[in-house]
Amino acid sequence: MSFEITRAFRFEAAHLLPKAPHGHKCRRLHGHSFVVELTVAGDLSSEGWVCDFADLASAWAPLHDQLDHHYLNEVAGLENPTSELLAAWIWTQIESTLPGLVAVRVAETCTASCIYRGPRDPGGGSS
Ligand SMILES: Nc1nc2c(c(=O)[nH]1)N=C([C@H](O)[C@H](O)COP(=O)(O)OP(=O)(O)OP(=O)(O)O)CN2
Numbered sequence: 001m002s003f004e005i006t007r008a009f010r011f012e013a014a015h016l017l018p019k020a021p022h023g024h025k026c027r028r029l030h031g032h033s034f035v036v037e038l039t040v041a042g043d044l045s046s047e048g049w050v051c052d053f054a055d056l057a058s059a060w061a062p063l064h065d066q067l068d069h070h071y072l073n074e075v076a077g078l079e080n081p082t083s084e085l086l087a088a089w090i091w092t093q094i095e096s097t098l099p100g101l102v103a104v105r106v107a108e109t110c111t112a113s114c115i116y117r118g119p120r121d122p123g124g125g126s127s
């Protein structure tokens, strides 16, 4: 796997973090212009690409519909929508339609983001 390609997407949404410590500002309802980056790895096909960037956009489209201008806490599985749990949720939703997916990056702001690279190898893999 010599190449990785990434495409970025944006959506606007509201959330609050119900498990943040009492008094934390993020327990209050607020919103972000979220940026999601999907990364796919692979060898080059006969077209000279890993896959068409448009394939990433097609995979993302149904998620955009579920997330954009929604209250994330009301989306099934996103009752505690931290960046980390949102990235893992996106991975679960999209992995079957995006072969070669290796990373989902979620940025709430210009300076704060999370990268999820999928579930750990069940074998542990530390030897
Ligand atoms: N590990 C995580 N920490 C925080 C998350 C998160 O998802 N994972 N989320 C939040 C809040 O949603 C908050 O809106 C974003 O945090 P923050 O970087 O503090 O955003 P600000 O723009 O308000 O940053 P300031 O520098 O304080 O202005 C909090 N933590």
Ligand SMILES: [Zn+2]
Pocket (backbone or CB within 6 Å): 015, 026, 030, 031, 032, 108
């Ligand atoms: Zn937030």
